[in-house]
Structures are given as C-alpha cells and as structure tokens.
Amino acid sequence: MQLLGFLARYFAWVQRVFPWAPTILDGVLMLFALLITPRRFIVQERLWSQILDIAGVSETSHRYGGREAVLQGRELCHIHGNGVLDFILPNGVDIPDALLSHIYPHHVYPDSRWRTVVVSKSIDCAAVMTLLDAIREQRSLQRPLTDTDAIGDTV
Numbered sequence: 001m002q003l004l005g006f007l008a009r010y011f012a013w014v015q016r017v018f019p020w021a022p023t024i025l026d027g028v029l030m031l032f033a034l035l036i037t038p039r040r041f042i043v044q045e046r047l048w049s050q051i052l053d054i055a056g057v058s059e060t061s062h063r064y065g066g067r068e069a070v071l072q073g074r075e076l077c078h079i080h081g082n083g084v085l086d087f088i089l090p091n092g093v094d095i096p097d098a099l100l101s102h103i104y105p106h107h108v109y110p111d112s113r114w115r116t117v118v119v120s121k122s123i124d125c126a127a128v129m130t131l132l133d134a135i136r137e138q139r140s141l142q143r144p145l146t147d148t149d150a151i152g153d154t155v
Contacts, residue, residue: 022062022063022064023065025065025081026065026066027081028081029065029080029081030082031081033081033083037121040120043119043120043125047079047119047123047125047128048067048079050125050129051069051129054069054071054133056071056072057069057070057076062080066078066080066081067079072139074139076132076135079119083119084107084116084117085116085117085118085128086106086107086114086115087114087115087117087131087132087135088115088135089113089115090113090135091113092138093131093135093138095131096124096127096130096131098126098127099117099127099128102117102119102120102123103116
C-alpha cells in the first residue's frame, strides 16, 4: 500500500510520458502477488469476480493501474495487482464490523472519502460485498457525484 502512495506522489509524471506504465506496473504487482502470496491472490481474484457479478457492473482499466468496476457510468471501486481495493465511502454508509481492521485511509488521498481495503487471505469477502452493496444503494439515492468530488471532502 505504501508503494502505491510513493509511486503516485513522486512518479506521476511517468504516466504522462508513458501512458501504459501503470498497466505494466500493475501486471508486475499481480505476478509478484501470484508467486509470493498465492492464497491471498486467489482470495483477491474471487472477490473481484464477486464484485463483477453485481448487477450492472462492468470492468475497465483504471487510469492509475489496476482494474476498475464501473456501475452506471461511475467507478464503484478499483483493485490494484497487490490486492489494494479502493472505493469512495459515501456519507451514511457504515463499515461492517468484520472489515474495521482491514480498512485504511486512501494511500494517496488520506483526507478524502476514498478508503482502502487490503485484501488478505483472512478478509471476510461477504462483508466487503455487503459494504459495496450499501455503497451502490446509497448512490441510487443521491445526486450524481463525480469520483473527484470525494477528494476534497473529509469524512
């Protein structure tokens, strides 16, 4: 998680020069995750498969590397190759107790509504899915919001 924050802060210019660099870096992260922590990688892939099974969710490449789940034209969440799952936590959505020890402030925007879940082999995938479903429900009740709106908001 700290690696992604470091790269985003000090090497963001690389993406402007080499637009494919985040995709390649994410592929390397996935390869290392598969080779070094295969059980966690399997949990990560199963969780991502469950996320894509949510009605109306499609997959695309994330602009900073990784895979992005899109719902109704907006990002629901994205996951990096090392198992870092990022999402916007809307006001009024409670974090399930089973996830409290797995959720952190975002690795690049810690003072925003972006949150990070570090996927591990002990994570409760059902709790993650409950949280994402609550976020989906909350979004259907709110005005349209761009993903960048949450960067300036504090929790």
